[in-house]
Amino acid sequence: LEYAAAGVSDLRPYQPGKPLAELERELGIRDAIKLASNENPLGPSPLALAAIREGLPTLALYPEGSAPELRARLARQLDLDPRQLIFGNGSDQVMEFAVRAFAGPGTEVIVSQYAFAAYGIAAQASGATVRIAPARDYGHDLDAMAGLFDARTRLVFIANPNNPTGTHLSAEALERFIDKVPAHALLVLDEAYLEFMDAADYPDSKPWLRRFSNLMITRTFSKAYGLAGLRCGYGIGHPDLMAVLERVRQPFNVNTLAQVAAHAALTDRVHLQATLANNRRGIEMLRDGLCHLGLTILPPAGNFTAFAVPGGGQRVYDALLRRGVIVRPLAPYGMPDHLRVSVGLPAENQRFLKMLGEVL
Protein backbone atom coordinates (compact mmCIF):
# COMPACT_ATOMS: atom_id res chain seq x y z
CA LEU A 1 0.00 0.00 0.00
CA GLU A 2 1.49 3.28 -1.08
CA TYR A 3 -0.02 5.16 1.82
CA ALA A 4 1.73 3.06 4.49
CA ALA A 5 3.98 5.15 6.77
CA ALA A 6 7.52 5.68 5.56
CA GLY A 7 9.20 3.26 7.98
CA VAL A 8 6.59 0.57 7.37
CA SER A 9 6.79 0.42 3.55
CA ASP A 10 10.04 -1.51 3.42
CA LEU A 11 9.81 -3.24 6.79
CA ARG A 12 10.57 -6.95 6.88
CA PRO A 13 8.28 -8.47 9.52
CA TYR A 14 9.63 -10.53 12.40
CA GLN A 15 9.80 -14.22 11.52
CA PRO A 16 8.79 -16.28 14.53
CA GLY A 17 9.67 -19.94 15.00
CA LYS A 18 7.49 -22.34 13.00
CA PRO A 19 4.50 -23.39 15.13
CA LEU A 20 4.58 -26.97 16.36
CA ALA A 21 0.95 -27.68 15.41
CA GLU A 22 1.57 -26.49 11.86
CA LEU A 23 4.49 -28.88 11.33
CA GLU A 24 2.57 -31.79 12.87
CA ARG A 25 -0.28 -31.11 10.47
CA GLU A 26 2.06 -30.94 7.50
CA LEU A 27 3.83 -34.18 8.38
CA GLY A 28 0.78 -35.97 9.77
CA ILE A 29 2.64 -36.74 13.00
CA ARG A 30 2.00 -35.92 16.65
CA ASP A 31 5.44 -35.99 18.18
CA ALA A 32 7.32 -33.18 16.50
CA ILE A 33 9.55 -31.11 18.77
CA LYS A 34 10.10 -27.36 18.78
CA LEU A 35 13.46 -26.07 19.88
CA ALA A 36 13.07 -22.79 18.02
CA SER A 37 11.89 -20.01 20.30
CA ASN A 38 13.83 -20.36 23.56
CA GLU A 39 10.77 -21.50 25.48
CA ASN A 40 10.79 -23.45 28.74
CA PRO A 41 10.53 -27.20 28.01
CA LEU A 42 9.23 -27.88 31.54
CA GLY A 43 6.24 -25.62 30.90
CA PRO A 44 4.85 -23.19 33.44
CA SER A 45 5.04 -23.66 37.19
CA PRO A 46 2.15 -25.77 38.59
CA LEU A 47 1.45 -22.82 40.90
CA ALA A 48 0.99 -20.60 37.85
CA LEU A 49 -1.41 -23.12 36.31
CA ALA A 50 -3.42 -23.24 39.54
CA ALA A 51 -3.56 -19.43 39.63
CA ILE A 52 -4.81 -19.39 36.05
CA ARG A 53 -7.60 -21.82 36.90
CA GLU A 54 -8.56 -19.66 39.87
CA GLY A 55 -8.51 -16.55 37.70
CA LEU A 56 -10.88 -17.92 35.06
CA PRO A 57 -14.14 -16.75 36.72
CA THR A 58 -12.95 -13.13 36.57
CA LEU A 59 -12.49 -13.09 32.82
CA ALA A 60 -15.59 -10.99 32.12
CA LEU A 61 -13.81 -8.05 33.76
CA TYR A 62 -11.12 -5.91 32.20
CA PRO A 63 -7.68 -6.39 33.69
CA GLU A 64 -6.00 -3.63 35.68
CA GLY A 65 -3.09 -3.03 33.32
CA SER A 66 -0.88 -1.50 35.98
CA ALA A 67 -0.82 -4.99 37.55
CA PRO A 68 -0.95 -3.82 41.18
CA GLU A 69 -0.45 -7.17 42.90
CA LEU A 70 2.22 -8.40 40.55
CA ARG A 71 3.90 -5.00 40.86
CA ALA A 72 3.88 -5.10 44.66
CA ARG A 73 5.23 -8.64 44.74
CA LEU A 74 7.99 -7.97 42.21
CA ALA A 75 8.96 -4.69 43.89
CA ARG A 76 9.33 -6.53 47.18
CA GLN A 77 11.32 -9.33 45.62
CA LEU A 78 13.67 -6.99 43.75
CA ASP A 79 13.82 -4.40 46.54
CA LEU A 80 12.45 -1.64 44.31
CA ASP A 81 10.01 1.21 44.63
CA PRO A 82 6.84 -0.08 42.87
CA ARG A 83 6.93 3.08 40.73
CA GLN A 84 10.12 1.79 39.14
CA LEU A 85 8.20 -0.94 37.29
CA ILE A 86 6.09 -1.06 34.14
CA PHE A 87 4.41 -4.17 32.73
CA GLY A 88 3.91 -5.12 29.12
CA ASN A 89 2.31 -7.73 26.93
CA GLY A 90 5.67 -9.46 26.79
CA SER A 91 8.89 -7.50 27.22
CA ASP A 92 8.58 -6.83 23.48
CA GLN A 93 5.83 -4.41 24.32
CA VAL A 94 7.89 -2.67 26.99
CA MET A 95 10.48 -1.99 24.30
CA GLU A 96 7.72 -0.62 22.12
CA PHE A 97 6.71 1.77 24.89
CA ALA A 98 10.24 3.14 24.75
CA VAL A 99 10.08 3.47 20.97
CA ARG A 100 6.70 5.17 21.07
CA ALA A 101 7.77 7.56 23.79
CA PHE A 102 11.24 8.46 22.49
CA ALA A 103 11.73 7.52 18.84
CA GLY A 104 9.98 8.64 15.64
CA PRO A 105 10.82 10.59 12.49
CA GLY A 106 13.98 12.64 12.82
CA THR A 107 15.42 10.52 15.63
CA GLU A 108 18.00 7.75 15.60
CA VAL A 109 17.94 4.37 17.31
CA ILE A 110 21.18 2.45 17.75
CA VAL A 111 21.36 -1.33 17.64
CA SER A 112 24.12 -3.82 17.01
CA GLN A 113 24.48 -6.09 14.02
CA TYR A 114 22.97 -9.50 14.97
CA ALA A 115 20.83 -7.84 17.66
CA PHE A 116 17.43 -9.28 18.59
CA ALA A 117 15.27 -8.39 15.57
CA ALA A 118 12.35 -6.80 17.43
CA TYR A 119 14.33 -3.62 18.25
CA GLY A 120 15.02 -2.66 14.66
CA ILE A 121 11.49 -3.51 13.57
CA ALA A 122 9.80 -1.37 16.23
CA ALA A 123 12.21 1.50 15.67
CA GLN A 124 11.89 1.47 11.89
CA ALA A 125 8.10 1.29 12.08
CA SER A 126 8.12 4.46 14.20
CA GLY A 127 9.84 6.34 11.39
CA ALA A 128 13.15 6.58 13.26
CA THR A 129 16.45 5.94 11.51
CA VAL A 130 17.96 2.66 12.70
CA ARG A 131 21.74 2.82 12.93
CA ILE A 132 23.46 -0.54 13.07
CA ALA A 133 26.89 -0.83 14.66
CA PRO A 134 28.97 -3.67 13.19
CA ALA A 135 29.41 -6.54 15.64
CA ARG A 136 32.74 -7.83 16.92
CA ASP A 137 33.04 -11.61 17.20
CA TYR A 138 29.24 -11.79 16.87
CA GLY A 139 28.83 -9.64 19.99
CA HIS A 140 28.19 -5.96 20.64
CA ASP A 141 31.12 -3.74 19.76
CA LEU A 142 30.49 -1.06 22.37
CA ASP A 143 33.04 1.33 20.92
CA ALA A 144 31.38 1.08 17.52
CA MET A 145 27.99 1.69 19.14
CA ALA A 146 29.28 4.70 21.09
CA GLY A 147 30.75 6.01 17.83
CA LEU A 148 27.19 6.36 16.51
CA PHE A 149 25.96 8.61 19.33
CA ASP A 150 24.88 12.01 18.09
CA ALA A 151 22.36 14.76 18.82
CA ARG A 152 19.52 12.75 17.27
CA THR A 153 20.13 9.54 19.24
CA ARG A 154 17.10 8.78 21.41
CA LEU A 155 17.35 5.04 22.04
CA VAL A 156 20.09 2.44 22.32
CA PHE A 157 19.23 -1.26 22.57
CA ILE A 158 21.49 -3.89 24.08
CA ALA A 159 20.53 -7.47 24.88
CA ASN A 160 22.65 -9.12 27.53
CA PRO A 161 23.09 -11.91 26.65
CA ASN A 162 22.35 -11.31 23.01
CA ASN A 163 19.86 -13.47 21.18
CA PRO A 164 20.66 -15.18 18.78
CA THR A 165 24.45 -15.07 19.15
CA GLY A 166 24.72 -15.88 22.87
CA THR A 167 27.43 -13.30 23.48
CA HIS A 168 27.32 -11.37 26.74
CA LEU A 169 28.88 -8.18 28.03
CA SER A 170 30.79 -7.96 31.29
CA ALA A 171 29.73 -5.67 34.11
CA GLU A 172 32.84 -3.61 33.64
CA ALA A 173 32.44 -3.10 29.87
CA LEU A 174 28.76 -2.31 30.14
CA GLU A 175 29.17 0.17 32.98
CA ARG A 176 31.82 2.06 31.02
CA PHE A 177 29.43 2.18 28.07
CA ILE A 178 26.44 3.42 30.06
CA ASP A 179 28.57 6.30 31.27
CA LYS A 180 28.94 7.40 27.64
CA VAL A 181 25.25 7.24 26.66
CA PRO A 182 24.16 10.85 26.11
CA ALA A 183 21.63 12.30 28.55
CA HIS A 184 19.13 12.80 25.67
CA ALA A 185 19.04 9.04 24.93
CA LEU A 186 17.62 6.04 26.77
CA LEU A 187 19.53 2.78 27.01
CA VAL A 188 17.26 -0.26 27.00
CA LEU A 189 19.15 -3.16 28.56
CA ASP A 190 17.30 -6.34 27.64
CA GLU A 191 17.85 -9.10 30.20
CA ALA A 192 15.34 -11.63 28.87
CA TYR A 193 17.68 -14.51 29.80
CA LEU A 194 19.00 -13.13 33.08
CA GLU A 195 17.87 -16.05 35.25
CA PHE A 196 19.99 -18.50 33.26
CA MET A 197 23.20 -16.51 33.46
CA ASP A 198 25.90 -17.76 35.79
CA ALA A 199 29.02 -16.23 34.21
CA ALA A 200 31.11 -14.57 36.93
CA ASP A 201 31.43 -11.31 34.97
CA TYR A 202 27.70 -11.04 34.19
CA PRO A 203 26.48 -7.73 35.64
CA ASP A 204 24.15 -7.13 38.52
CA SER A 205 22.58 -4.21 36.67
CA LYS A 206 20.02 -3.02 39.21
CA PRO A 207 22.40 -0.80 41.25
CA TRP A 208 23.11 1.13 38.04
CA LEU A 209 19.56 2.46 38.11
CA ARG A 210 20.55 4.66 41.03
CA ARG A 211 23.25 6.34 38.94
CA PHE A 212 21.71 6.41 35.48
CA SER A 213 18.20 7.78 35.09
CA ASN A 214 18.34 7.08 31.32
CA LEU A 215 18.58 3.32 31.77
CA MET A 216 15.72 0.84 31.54
CA ILE A 217 16.21 -2.87 32.22
CA THR A 218 13.69 -5.22 30.62
CA ARG A 219 12.92 -8.76 31.77
CA THR A 220 10.30 -11.35 30.97
CA PHE A 221 8.18 -14.22 32.23
CA SER A 222 8.48 -15.90 28.81
CA LYS A 223 11.78 -17.70 29.31
CA ALA A 224 12.81 -19.09 32.69
CA TYR A 225 9.23 -18.77 33.99
CA GLY A 226 7.71 -20.66 31.06
CA LEU A 227 4.85 -18.26 30.36
CA ALA A 228 5.61 -17.18 26.78
CA GLY A 229 2.06 -17.86 25.63
CA LEU A 230 0.53 -15.52 28.21
CA ARG A 231 2.75 -12.54 27.31
CA CYS A 232 4.07 -10.76 30.36
CA GLY A 233 7.28 -8.80 30.68
CA TYR A 234 8.42 -5.76 32.59
CA GLY A 235 10.72 -2.78 32.58
CA ILE A 236 12.65 -1.36 35.52
CA GLY A 237 13.80 2.25 35.59
CA HIS A 238 13.58 5.62 37.29
CA PRO A 239 10.00 6.49 38.40
CA ASP A 240 10.04 9.61 36.18
CA LEU A 241 10.99 7.50 33.16
CA MET A 242 8.32 4.91 33.97
CA ALA A 243 5.74 7.71 34.26
CA VAL A 244 6.55 8.81 30.71
CA LEU A 245 6.24 5.24 29.42
CA GLU A 246 2.90 4.84 31.24
CA ARG A 247 1.52 7.57 28.96
CA VAL A 248 1.83 5.32 25.91
CA ARG A 249 0.74 2.08 27.59
CA GLN A 250 -2.73 0.92 26.65
CA PRO A 251 -4.87 0.53 29.77
CA PHE A 252 -5.59 -3.21 29.49
CA ASN A 253 -2.35 -4.41 27.95
CA VAL A 254 -1.49 -7.22 30.37
CA ASN A 255 -4.30 -9.74 30.68
CA THR A 256 -5.68 -11.02 33.95
CA LEU A 257 -4.38 -14.57 33.60
CA ALA A 258 -0.90 -13.35 32.74
CA GLN A 259 -0.84 -11.23 35.87
CA VAL A 260 -1.95 -13.95 38.26
CA ALA A 261 0.26 -16.57 36.62
CA ALA A 262 3.35 -14.33 36.72
CA HIS A 263 2.64 -13.54 40.38
CA ALA A 264 2.38 -17.23 41.24
CA ALA A 265 5.45 -18.10 39.15
CA LEU A 266 7.53 -15.70 41.22
CA THR A 267 6.70 -17.66 44.35
CA ASP A 268 7.76 -21.01 42.90
CA ARG A 269 11.48 -21.29 43.53
CA VAL A 270 11.35 -25.06 43.09
CA HIS A 271 10.15 -24.84 39.51
CA LEU A 272 12.69 -22.17 38.69
CA GLN A 273 15.49 -24.30 40.12
CA ALA A 274 14.27 -27.32 38.13
CA THR A 275 14.25 -25.14 35.00
CA LEU A 276 17.78 -23.95 35.62
CA ALA A 277 19.02 -27.48 36.35
CA ASN A 278 17.44 -28.84 33.16
CA ASN A 279 18.96 -25.96 31.27
CA ARG A 280 22.47 -26.46 32.61
CA ARG A 281 22.37 -30.11 31.69
CA GLY A 282 20.81 -29.34 28.31
CA ILE A 283 23.44 -26.77 27.41
CA GLU A 284 26.14 -29.35 28.18
CA MET A 285 24.39 -31.97 26.05
CA LEU A 286 23.98 -29.60 23.12
CA ARG A 287 27.51 -28.29 23.39
CA ASP A 288 29.04 -31.76 23.57
CA GLY A 289 26.77 -33.16 20.87
CA LEU A 290 27.36 -30.32 18.42
CA CYS A 291 31.12 -30.43 18.99
CA HIS A 292 31.04 -34.20 18.54
CA LEU A 293 29.44 -33.63 15.13
CA GLY A 294 32.39 -31.38 14.29
CA LEU A 295 30.33 -28.19 14.28
CA THR A 296 31.47 -24.77 15.43
CA ILE A 297 29.20 -23.25 18.02
CA LEU A 298 28.77 -19.70 19.25
CA PRO A 299 28.87 -19.27 23.02
CA PRO A 300 25.83 -20.95 24.55
CA ALA A 301 23.93 -18.51 26.75
CA GLY A 302 20.49 -18.31 28.26
CA ASN A 303 18.64 -21.40 27.06
CA PHE A 304 20.00 -21.62 23.52
CA THR A 305 23.06 -21.89 21.36
CA ALA A 306 23.76 -20.93 17.77
CA PHE A 307 25.96 -23.13 15.61
CA ALA A 308 27.42 -23.00 12.10
CA VAL A 309 26.49 -25.52 9.44
CA PRO A 310 28.85 -25.53 6.52
CA GLY A 311 26.95 -25.30 3.26
CA GLY A 312 24.12 -23.24 4.62
CA GLY A 313 21.59 -23.36 7.41
CA GLN A 314 18.45 -23.47 5.29
CA ARG A 315 19.12 -26.92 3.85
CA VAL A 316 19.76 -28.41 7.29
CA TYR A 317 16.78 -26.55 8.74
CA ASP A 318 14.49 -27.99 6.05
CA ALA A 319 15.86 -31.51 6.49
CA LEU A 320 15.35 -31.31 10.27
CA LEU A 321 11.77 -30.15 9.71
CA ARG A 322 11.07 -33.23 7.60
CA ARG A 323 12.26 -35.26 10.61
CA GLY A 324 9.90 -33.43 12.95
CA VAL A 325 12.44 -31.11 14.58
CA ILE A 326 12.00 -27.34 14.49
CA VAL A 327 15.04 -25.15 15.09
CA ARG A 328 15.64 -21.56 14.07
CA PRO A 329 17.34 -20.51 10.84
CA LEU A 330 19.41 -17.36 11.34
CA ALA A 331 19.34 -16.07 7.75
CA PRO A 332 16.96 -13.25 8.80
CA TYR A 333 19.74 -12.12 11.15
CA GLY A 334 22.26 -12.05 8.32
CA MET A 335 23.75 -15.36 9.45
CA PRO A 336 22.71 -17.77 6.66
CA ASP A 337 25.24 -20.40 7.74
CA HIS A 338 23.95 -20.56 11.30
CA LEU A 339 21.07 -22.21 13.08
CA ARG A 340 19.94 -21.70 16.67
CA VAL A 341 18.65 -24.44 18.91
CA SER A 342 16.90 -24.02 22.26
CA VAL A 343 17.43 -26.34 25.21
CA GLY A 344 14.68 -28.94 25.43
CA LEU A 345 14.08 -31.89 27.71
CA PRO A 346 16.98 -34.37 27.67
CA ALA A 347 15.16 -36.69 25.23
CA GLU A 348 14.40 -33.75 22.94
CA ASN A 349 18.02 -32.61 22.94
CA GLN A 350 19.07 -36.17 22.11
CA ARG A 351 16.55 -36.48 19.32
CA PHE A 352 17.68 -33.17 17.82
CA LEU A 353 21.34 -34.28 17.92
CA LYS A 354 20.53 -37.66 16.41
CA MET A 355 18.50 -36.13 13.57
CA LEU A 356 21.13 -33.49 12.96
CA GLY A 357 23.75 -36.23 12.72
CA GLU A 358 21.63 -38.01 10.12
CA VAL A 359 21.08 -34.85 8.13
CA LEU A 360 24.75 -33.94 8.09
Ligand code: PMP
Ligand atom coordinates in the same frame (compact mmCIF):
# COMPACT_ATOMS: atom_id res chain seq x y z
N1 PMP B 1 14.50 -10.04 24.22
C1 PMP B 1 15.17 -11.08 23.75
C2 PMP B 1 16.65 -11.01 23.66
C3 PMP B 1 14.47 -12.23 23.34
O1 PMP B 1 15.15 -13.26 22.83
C4 PMP B 1 13.07 -12.26 23.43
C5 PMP B 1 12.24 -13.44 23.00
N2 PMP B 1 12.70 -14.18 21.98
C6 PMP B 1 12.43 -11.14 23.92
C7 PMP B 1 13.17 -10.05 24.32
C8 PMP B 1 10.95 -11.00 23.97
O2 PMP B 1 10.38 -11.74 24.94
P1 PMP B 1 8.88 -11.52 25.39
O3 PMP B 1 8.27 -10.47 24.52
O4 PMP B 1 8.24 -12.84 25.24
O5 PMP B 1 8.99 -11.06 26.80
